[in-house]
Amino acid sequence: MLRLNKVRKEYKGFQLDCTLEVQEGCVTGLIGKNGAGKSTTFKAILGLLKMDGGSIEILGKPLHEIGNQDKEDMGVVMSDAGFSGYLMIQDLIPVLKNMYRNFQEEEFRRKCKKFQLPMNKKIKEFSTGMKRKLQVLAALSHEARLLLLDEPTAGLDIIARDELLDMLRTYMEKEGRAILVSSHISSDLEGLCDDIYMIDDGKIILYEETDVLLDCYGILKATPEQFGRIEREHILRYKKEGFGYSCLTDQRQFYQENYPDIAVEKGNIDELIMMMIRGEE
Numbered sequence: 001m002l003r004l005n006k007v008r009k010e011y012k013g014f015q016l017d018c019t020l021e022v023q024e025g026c027v028t029g030l031i032g033k034n035g036a037g038k039s040t041t042f043k044a045i046l047g048l049l050k051m052d053g054g055s056i057e058i059l060g061k062p063l064h065e066i067g068n069q070d071k072e073d074m075g076v077v078m079s080d081a082g083f084s085g086y087l088m089i090q091d092l093i094p095v096l097k098n099m100y101r102n103f104q105e106e107e108f109r110r111k112c113k114k115f116q117l118p119m120n121k122k123i124k125e126f127s128t129g130m131k132r133k134l135q136v137l138a139a140l141s142h143e144a145r146l147l148l149l150d151e152p153t154a155g156l157d158i159i160a161r162d163e164l165l166d167m168l169r170t171y172m173e174k175e176g177r178a179i180l181v182s183s184h185i186s187s188d189l190e191g192l193c194d195d196i197y198m199i200d201d202g203k204i205i206l207y208e209e210t211d212v213l214l215d216c217y218g219i220l221k222a223t224p225e226q227f228g229r230i231e232r233e234h235i236l237r238y239k240k241e242g243f244g245y246s247c248l249t250d251q252r253q254f255y256q257e258n259y260p261d262i263a264v265e266k267g268n269i270d271e272l273i274m275m276m277i278r279g280e281e
């Protein structure tokens with residue numbers, strides 16, 4: 001559904017170099033801290049910036065061949081974009097109807113009501129969370145095959161976030177669809193994504209299926225003596241701590257079986273990411 005091959009973009013002090021793929025039927029997460037390059041990646045996919053190298057294929061076509069018809073197959077949420085603040089939702093509906101042949105007006109109105117978004121209030125008077133909800137509902141409103149969601153949960157309270165994640169799961173129940181979604185809150189993505197790319201300083205530093213990440217990865221808590229004698233082959237990163245060393249492994253079971261005296265924690269995705277970024281190779 002989406003393929004980025006060595007996509008490069010250079011800014012002063014920052015270089016994006018990104019290769020990733022989103023398969024049909026999958027929700028793929030892009031996780032990284034502030035400034036890691038998530039929005040730059042989305043802008044490259046949407047043709048909103050001039051790339052310095054690499055190629056992008058969307059829905060089987062090279063980026064430069066994507067036309068308006070193909071754009072109807074895409075639903076987009078960008079973290080730093082939105083609808084004109086001078087419009088009200090009731091003004092926006094004819095615009096969406098005009099833009100998308102498959103605009104589902106009744107469904108869109110129903111969801112706006114569910115999320116308590118007023119029809120007759122200017123969007124610029126909406127709260128950050130309300131604006132974000134509206135963007136997501138609009139992206140979901142026209143039966144798109146590919147959703148590109150840059151930080152869709154930013155600014156949402158826990159309940160709205162849960163409802164949104166449920167909506168995305170429901171969206172995926174139809175065949176032939178896929179989502180690329182970014183966040184810096186990985187717990188958001190843990191329960192939604194089939195696979196996850198971690199991006200740091202413009203580079204993809206890890207790609208893994210979410211199940212593998214949760215089932216096989218782990219963090220060893222080793223004393224200096226234990227650290228000195230453990231097998232290093234399956235240690236991806238290590239970090240000096242007060243008690244000795246934290247070590248990230250992608251073979252948790254191996255260390256649990258062979259080193260029963262060493263504490264091996266499962267670690268949540270945030271902890272695994274922290275080790276990937278802050279630990280030494």
Ligand SMILES: Nc1ncnc2c1ncn2[C@@H]1O[C@H](COP(=O)(O)OP(=O)(O)OP(=O)(O)O)[C@@H](O)[C@H]1O
Nearest residue numbers: 011012014032033034035036037038039040041184
């Ligand atoms: N138009 C621009 N001109 C110069 N530098 C830019 C521009 N846009 C982005 N950058 C730089 O590129 C880097 C990546 O920014 P980007 O917005 O892609 O990060 P991000 O992962 O989306 O972060 P956040 O989670 O904070 O939104 C940053 O160092 C940023 O300063």
